[in-house]
Amino acid sequence: MGRYAWGDCKPTATMLAVVVVFAVLNTLTKMAFNQGMHTTVLITLRQLTAFLFLAPIAYFRERKTRPKLTLEIFVYLFFSAVLGASLTQWLFFVGLRYTTATFACAFINMTPMFTFLVALPFGMEKLDLKTGAGIAKVIGTTVGFTGAIILALYQGPSLTKPQQPMELSTMGVGHGHGAHTWVTGSVALLAGAACWSFWFILQSRLGKKYPALYSGNALMFLLSFLQMAAVGLATERDLSVWILRTKLQIITVLFVGIMGSGIGFLAMSWCIEQRGPVFTTAFTPLIQLIAGAINIVALHEQLHVGSALGSALVIAGLYFVLWAKTKEASDSDAAPSSNVPMPEQKSKQATQQPEDV
Secondary structure: OHHHHHHHHHHHHHHHHHHHHHHHHHHHHHHHHHOOOOHHHHHHHHHHHHHHHHHHHHHHHHOOOOOOOOHHHHHHHHHHHHHHHHHHHHHHHHHHHHOOHHHHHHHHOOHHHHHHHHHOOOOOOOOOOOOHHHHHHHHHHHHHHHHHHHHHHOOOOEOOOOOOOOOOHHHOOOOOOOHHHHHHHHHHHHHHHHHHHHHHHHHHHHHHHOOOHHHHHHHHHHHHHHHHHHHHHHHOOOHHHHOOOOHHHHHHHHHHHHHHHHHHHHHHHHHHHHHOHHHHHOOHHHHHHHHHHHHHHHOOOOOEHHHHHHHHHHHHHHHHHHHHHHHHHHHHHHOOOOOOOOHHHHHHHHHOOOOOO
16 A cells, blocks of 8 residues: 555656746746847757756666667657657747747646547547546546636736836747737647647657657657757857857756756656656646746746636646546556456365366
8 A cells, every 4th residue: 555655646746846847947948038048049958958968877777778779769759859849849939929928828738638638539548427537537627727718818906015027028028919929829839738748648659669768868859959950050040149148048058958858858758657648747737836936936026816816726627637647546556457366266266176186
């Protein structure tokens, strides 16, 4: 019983740690952009740092157990890099440029819902509305989605002392929000959330075909670095933008690359193998909540009624999804195997005398 309890808590504790890291990462990224750092440059250097961090660990830890890298596995890794490490981030920043930061984060919060819906036809997630776990999944997804919508569309009066508003125009929020640009940003954010969801599904398949966790993530970031470097060299004509000019930019690249991409993606890949893609993505909305708390304390941003209400619903939705996944894991662990004789069969077998040979 104790073994199962720890096995159930370990993925949860891991994802909570990942969420905290990603929340700090978002705050550092915002500050680096405010200093004029280009998004393509940050993404490219982030992937390079992650690869350099993971490559030696993967080599020494899995050099005797690493499966052969076949063409099929390479294709999986290539699209894993495109969906999870490259395209998701790029689309998110495009959407951020044409909408608002709150609106953009709300779309990322829809990832658990998208992942759940995508996982159903692939057979990676089951939904039995006759069970409490199935009903809890639907309730949790609906409640969490409602909370994300409230976070995006409703602000309400401030619950904290008003502070002087911060200038976010360098992140793209200061651009004109005409109908055309708003639609463009919304489509980019929707595509980014979809790519993020498909990455979780793809990573679940990849983990079974190529169970070398460290090597798989190192190769994914190497491919993502090459992809984003090609995009960056084609779009950033001024080579001076690739030079990190401040300590904050250097710290951001190192932290985002090592803690965010390297350790963060590694931990998420492990959690996907342990509890599946829906369990892992259920923690995504907490990133915005923790980042908002950091911004209130460190950057003196205001807390509004809409943020408090939306956050409460997101947490409630997360609780329902986690309870459903834990319930399913508990039921699966307690289900008797068909090869194990029932107690009455054991008793009958014990009373039978062996035949003479």
